[in-house]
Amino acid sequence: MKIYVDENMPYGKEFFGLFGEVISFAGRDLSAEAVKDADILLVRSITNVNSRLLALNENIKFVGTATIGTDHIDLDYLKQRNIGFSSSPGCNKVSVAEYVLSSLLVLAEKQQFNLTDKCVAIVGAGNTGSAVHKVLTGLGVNCILYDPPLVAAGDQRTFCEFNDVLESDIISLHVPKVTSGEYKTTHLFGHEVLAQLSSEQILINACRGEVIDNQALLTLAKANKAPCLVLDVWENEPNIETQLLPYVTLATPHIAGYSIDGRVRGTEMLYQALCQFLGEEPVLSSRQLMAKPSISEITVDAPLTSDLVKSLIHVIYDVRRDDALFREKVNNANGFDHMRKNYPERRELSTVTINLSDKNYKMVNPINLSKIGFNIHIK
Numbered sequence: 001m002k003i004y005v006d007e008n009m010p011y012g013k014e015f016f017g018l019f020g021e022v023i024s025f026a027g028r029d030l031s032a033e034a035v036k037d038a039d040i041l042l043v044r045s046i047t048n049v050n051s052r053l054l055a056l057n058e059n060i061k062f063v064g065t066a067t068i069g070t071d072h073i074d075l076d077y078l079k080q081r082n083i084g085f086s087s088s089p090g091c092n093k094v095s096v097a098e099y100v101l102s103s104l105l106v107l108a109e110k111q112q113f114n115l116t117d118k119c120v121a122i123v124g125a126g127n128t129g130s131a132v133h134k135v136l137t138g139l140g141v142n143c144i145l146y147d148p149p150l151v152a153a154g155d156q157r158t159f160c161e162f163n164d165v166l167e168s169d170i171i172s173l174h175v176p177k178v179t180s181g182e183y184k185t186t187h188l189f190g191h192e193v194l195a196q197l198s199s200e201q202i203l204i205n206a207c208r209g210e211v212i213d214n215q216a217l218l219t220l221a222k223a224n225k226a227p228c229l230v231l232d233v234w235e236n237e238p239n240i241e242t243q244l245l246p247y248v249t250l251a252t253p254h255i256a257g258y259s260i261d262g263r264v265r266g267t268e269m270l271y272q273a274l275c276q277f278l279g280e281e282p283v284l285s286s287r288q289l290m291a292k293p294s295i296s297e298i299t300v301d302a303p304l305t306s307d308l309v310k311s312l313i314h315v316i317y318d319v320r321r322d323d324a325l326f327r328e329k330v331n332n333a334n335g336f337d338h339m340r341k342n343y344p345e346r347r348e349l350s351t352v353t354i355n356l357s358d359k360n361y362k363m364v365n366p367i368n369l370s371k372i373g374f375n376i377h378i379k
Contacts, residue, residue, distance in 0.1 A: 001039035001061075008044055008341055009066050010264050011289050015271040016042070018284065028238070028337060032056045042066065042270055045254075046237075046337075050074035054081075062277050066266030068092065068127060068257075069208070071177040086273030091266035092257030093131035094348050096206050098373065099256035100172055101135050102319040103230045105310045106250065107202060111228075114306075116140045121160065121168035123188075124175035124207065125150055132172055138371030139309070144168065147175075149183045166193070170202040171227075177208040191216035194226070201227040206256040209233040214241045221247035232256040238336035245327065252322045253336045259317075261348040264290060293347040299355040309367055312374070316349055349373030 001020035005012035006027045013022045025034065027047040035041055036056035042064045043049060049063055051074065062084040065073055070087050078085050108115045120136055122129045125147040133143050144160040151159050165171055178185045189203070190213040197203065203226075205212050214235040220226040221244065230250040234240035237254060245251055257263075264286045275282045295315065302308065321344070329335040353375040370376050 002037055003040040004035055004038040005042045006044045009267050011267050014289055015267055015284060045072055048072045051077050064270040066270055069176050084277045088266040088269040090127040091269055092262035093128040095259035095262035096128050096256045097131040097135040098317055098349060099206055100132050100204060102317050103250050106319055118169040120170040121146060121165040123165060123173045129174035135372055138368040140367055166196050172204040173211050174207050177210055186210045187213045194220055197227045203227040204230040206232040209235045209237055214244060218244045250319055250323045252326050253339050255322060255343055258343050259346045259348050293351045297353045316352055317346055353377050355379055
């Protein structure tokens with residue numbers, strides 16, 4: 001078989017070479033002519049898979065996306081043609097949660113506030129929003145959830161109203177891109193909603209750029225009426241509104257979910273789905289392929305304070321690195337995609353074991369290092 005795999009999908013050749021010839025491609029430049037002979041097509045979020053892309057292909061059997069979202073896939077068309085499909089739900093939820101955590105710790109230091117004194121509204125309580133909730137509550141942060149579709153589906157958790165979101169100190173967006181219907185999310189934060197926020201609030205978008213009207217945001221930012229901004233996603237990627245950049249406190253090129261662990265998890269989930277589709281037994285796992293992280297163990301001999309925990313988290317991932325790289329490269333030719341393609345290796349907190357004495361571990365309250373993501377070993 002000929003298996004076309006996005007070049008930004010780690011270990012694609014190792015996982016899928018077991019089934020045939022692997023051909024790598026640049027996800028944003030894919031054409032119908034390029035994939036006319038593909039038996040299997042494996043993409044990421046920047047490739048739209050629809051009737052136009054597959055118009056010349058009569059033999060394709062399976063399409064997969066190594067992402068949580070599926071708004072770039074025409075699922076009705078695949079079903080119509082009886083083409084198998086799989087996504088990777090939850091593959092990068094931990095990575096996104098750690099991005100939000102790192103960002104908020106940076107802002108707390110910069111603005112000199114205690115994160116546990118703030119209320120965080122998490123808009124979208126699916127895989128990623130739930131992971132954000134887990135990580136932040138592990139740090140002792142008060143969080144509320146907003147998700148009308150889950151309420152309608154009978155989710156038994158406690159949810160807030162939209163007015164509660166708008167009154168929160170921090171708003172973190174984790175919804176899918178939905179362009180129509182009762183639960184439309186495109187421009188969910190348009191001018192009318194954005195105008196109700198103040199410069200003392202924090203707005204984080206690490207889901208889809210279209211959820212915030214970037215032009216409305218720019219207008220308010222120029223008038224000094226926008227909240228403090230953390231933007232990982234933008235409208236019209238990769239051709240983003242660069243005039244917005246000076247008003248964004250932390251800016252990154254859609255890499256919140258780009259830990260190597262999350263990306264490999266997405267590849268492995270597609271490998272397992274393809275095995276099931278083909279009736280094959282999986283013989284390979286990410287454990288066999290991934291190298292040991294450069295930092296895998298940290299010993300702490302002092303009582304665990306909030307400042308110390310912040311330092312531990314930022315040893316593994318400090319969002320300021322990505323913000324600085326982005327601002328340096330965004331105006332270069334293909335700067336947005338170049339940084340994504342050449343993203344420096346980033347590991348998740350779960351790859352690190354924290355060695356603690358029993359005495360110091362008991363002093364953590366209300367911080368729960370395990371809930372935040374670390375492995376804990378009591379000496």
